[in-house]
Every structure is written in C-alpha cells, then in structure tokens.
Amino acid sequence: MKIAVTSTGGSLDALVSEKFGRCQYFLIVDSDTMKFEAVSNLGEQMQNNAGPKAAELIINKGAEVLLSGHVGDKAENTLRKAGIKIVNGFTGNEKVKDALNNYLKTKEN
C-alpha cells in the first residue's frame, strides 16, 4: 500500500511537516518494502489553491493514505472524492519513519 507523508525533507529521517498544501516534500512510501519516492512540492510557492493541487499530486501518485498535520477544507474534499484516507494530527517533532511505524502499528491492532 502506498502512503503519502508530508515532510520537511527528502528522507525518512526528515521531520513530518504539519502543513499539507505548503509542505516542502511529499514522501510516497510503499509500506510493504519501505521504499519511497520524494516529490518536492511546487505548492509551497503557489499563490492560491495549493491544497487541492497537492491533493491532485498525491492522488495521481496512487497513494491510498495520507499522513499529515492538518489538511484544509478544500484539500480534504478533493482527497475524499478520490477515496484517500486522511490521518491528521501528526506534529512536526516526529520523524517520517516514526510516524509511518506508529500508523502501521495502530492499524495492525
């Protein structure tokens, strides 16, 4: 399963970004192999509608789950249309890999 995580850097050791539409990177991680693709977010500089544009990117990358801090209304509606599960509330203090492991653990239980 592909999981998208908003990140402040291009590796699994980077901290999670609390921002969605204006985060620096999206990490698209395959949860079975932990292999990932880092995509820099053009939305960081966009004047408007960065959230839905970010949602579009994640949808087109084939992610099924999104881990982030906070997702705005317009982005949320866009993601829901495509059936993507949103897991909110991650803080900028944890690493991407820890956030992933935590999510996968809670999912197992």
Add this chain to the structure above:
Amino acid sequence: MTISVASGKGGTGKTTVAASLASVIPQSVYIDCDVEEPNGHLMLQPKFTLEESVNKLLPEIDYNKCDFCGKCIEVCEFNALINLKFEILLFAEMCHSCGACEYFCPQNAITEIPKELGKLRSGITENGIKFYDGLLNIGEATAVPLIRKVKAKIDNEKINIIDSPPGTSCSMVETVKNSDFCLLVTESTPFGLNDLKLAIDVVKNINVPFGVVINKYDETFEEMENYLTENQIEVMLRIPFDRKIAEAYSNGILPVNNSDKIRREFIGLIATIKKKIKSNVTQMTQKKQIFAD
C-alpha cells in the same frame, strides 16, 4: 470627468467624502466600486430602478469527450482545475474566466457557461444624482470583473465620483485607474499614514494625479505633517475630528448637509480639482504638440 476616492486604510471616510462631493455637484454620477461592501446607498438614499446580473464564464466539461489528458490543468494560471483522472474538479471561486482551458482543450470538451458573479444596481437620488453600485456575491475571489461592469456606467458628459474599495490591491487599482483625479482620504493616525504612503505609491505608478484629504484631523499627529511636507504633498481638505460630524453621520446625514462651512469647503474642493484636471489636460496637450512638432 472622473474623480475617484480611495484611501489605503479602511474606515477613513471614503464614502463620506465621495457622497459629499456628489451631493455638492449638480447632476453628478456616483459610482460605488466597493463591491464587496457597498455603502454609498446608505448616505445618498437612491431609489433603485434596475438590478442586473453580472456573469462570469466558467468551464463546463463534457465527459463524453474528456480523456483526462490534463492540458486544461496545465494551462490554468489560477489552479482552478484539479485532475482526479475520473473527474475534473472546478474551484469556481478561483476561476478568472480567462478561457485558456477551453482554447487549449485538445478534445474540445470544454464549454464556457455564464454564472452570476454579482449584481449591478442603478438608481437615482432625490437630488437627481445618478447612482450605480455593484454587489459581489459572497465567496467570490475577485471583484475586478464586476468593478469593470460598474465602471462602464461612467458618463463622460458629467462629473463622475467613484467610491473605491479600501486597500491597494487589484480591486483598488482597477477602480482608480484612468481616473482624471484621485482623492486619497486618510486620518491622523499611524495606520492612516502607513496606508496613505502605500496608496500614494499605487496612484503614482498608474499615473493618476492625486490630492490628500485628512479626515478626523488632529494637528498634534506630527508624523503625518512631516511626511506630507517632506514629500511636498498638498492637503486639499482637512475635516475636523468633531463629535457633531460623527453624530450626524450616525444618523445618515452627510457633513455637507449638516454644516454650511463644510459644504462651502467641499464646493471649494471640487473647484480646485476641476482646475487641476484642466491644467493637467493642457499640459498633456502641450507635451503632445511638442512631441508632434
């Protein structure tokens, strides 16, 4: 002849000044371009005679033709379209009706459909002032297309007073540009001064001659006086910070209808502006002639 009234900071008295000017000019035309919050009608009390819809064009997608190639998304400067690969989502409030998506769609799957953006109201006051204002629908991101429609009511045979939205962004620029003169209304406060400087930058950039009106005038606010003296900016009118003016205003009475002194000052103000516009026109013609020679 078109005189716009702008401010930078909100709440300095644009509408008070604009409506007062319109009231002292026989057969004037009052145009309220503050379409997000028009309030000129509260002071001038026109009888509305007509209300028209103003539309903007939005793309509609024919899914029998669309193959989700994404060209429309690529050409949209405003991120108004999102490609879900099974649906093209439109964020209508972001759309600027530029038509690029329709023009570039390889499948001809896009048609532009009109959608109401706001209303344009026309009316006339008891004293014969022709009154126009725009009323933007809630949630619309840009007021510019509606402002253009309202400004189309300018009557070049008459004196037009345009009430501008506050601020110095697109809607203020659209309102003030091509005016013969712009009155910048400020107040004797640090906020008033800060935003006056921004507004002066704008009108200089778009080459509109301007003058300053200080409302709620307080001579002890020295920063304002220093700035105006240093930059040789003329103050065309000072309206005192006076409880009587505020009380009358709260009852919908303009200062020009409450005080003979202020009325005379506004009549003087309009005469000065007319002179300035005439001398500008003469200068421009002279320049043109020199250029032609």
